[in-house]
Amino acid sequence: MTKKLAIEGYTLDESKIPANATGKYSENDIVVTYVYKKDPPAPTVGKVTTKYVDEAGNEIHDPVTETGVVGAEYVAKKLAIEGYTLDESKIPANATGKYSENDIVVTYVYKKDPPAPTVGKVTTKYVDEAGNEIHKPVEQTGVVGSSYTTAKLGISGYTLDESKLPNNRDGKFIQGDIIVTYVYNMNKPQVNDTPTTEQDKNNYSDNNDTNKQNDINKTNHDFARHVSNNKTAIKQEVSQKPTALKSKKSSLPKTGVKEQKYLLVFGTLLVLFIIYIIFDEKKHHDY
Numbered sequence: 001m002t003k004k005l006a007i008e009g010y011t012l013d014e015s016k017i018p019a020n021a022t023g024k025y026s027e028n029d030i031v032v033t034y035v036y037k038k039d040p041p042a043p044t045v046g047k048v049t050t051k052y053v054d055e056a057g058n059e060i061h062d063p064v065t066e067t068g069v070v071g072a073e074y075v076a077k078k079l080a081i082e083g084y085t086l087d088e089s090k091i092p093a094n095a096t097g098k099y100s101e102n103d104i105v106v107t108y109v110y111k112k113d114p115p116a117p118t119v120g121k122v123t124t125k126y127v128d129e130a131g132n133e134i135h136k137p138v139e140q141t142g143v144v145g146s147s148y149t150t151a152k153l154g155i156s157g158y159t160l161d162e163s164k165l166p167n168n169r170d171g172k173f174i175q176g177d178i179i180v181t182y183v184y185n186m187n188k189p190q191v192n193d194t195p196t197t198e199q200d201k202n203n204y205s206d207n208n209d210t211n212k213q214n215d216i217n218k219t220n221h222d223f224a225r226h227v228s229n230n231k232t233a234i235k236q237e238v239s240q241k242p243t244a245l246k247s248k249k250s251s252l253p254k255t256g257v258k259e260q261k262y263l264l265v266f267g268t269l270l271v272l273f274i275i276y277i278i279f280d281e282k283k284h285h286d287y
Contacts, residue, residue, distance in 0.1 A: 046099025
């Protein structure tokens, strides 16, 4: 059996394996011929190196190297670099292309980011006259130099002391902390006359009933005194009228029937009035 050899730069042509590659020895010499095809030349490899620099040309990141077959396409990588921003206006023309036999260098230019704005803090506190906190503090932050405004809060049981408003309740953030303090006065407790417990309600009801009865008694007493005074005056008037009538009657000349009619009418009215007084007095006595 003959040997197939691995020959550098060549590849055995399997389609041309000789028929006598295997066989038996004979008295005559045997020649076995293997045919090889020459390998194609290795592809040429190109290299692309991408650099990352600032506006002054200083490297701000390690270069990135990529290789590829000459003629193949490449795309140079854009990297996100902390503290810098790629200058899109300076993207190199060879950022994309094809590998060549010569090395290719792609350079990306970055601009340094401006420093982050300095932030200030304002803490608003809400305290009573003794300086005790009566509400959770309110914090707010902002860029130094920008304006801030603090809020007056409505706090149950307290009233803001307008005479002690802080001067720094409005202003601008600074590089540091600002503390704004609002002072509140405790509201005075209100007296509640409305009974709360059952015993209080009973006492309240009894007192009201007593007061009402006292008012009724006083009213009745005043009314009775008023009626009594009026009756006394009426009785005096009635007692004086017969005397006046007798005096008048004695002074009048006896003129006959006409005068008698007047006396009869007047006497009837007088009797009715006396009956009314007696009836009214009895009614008041029964009352």
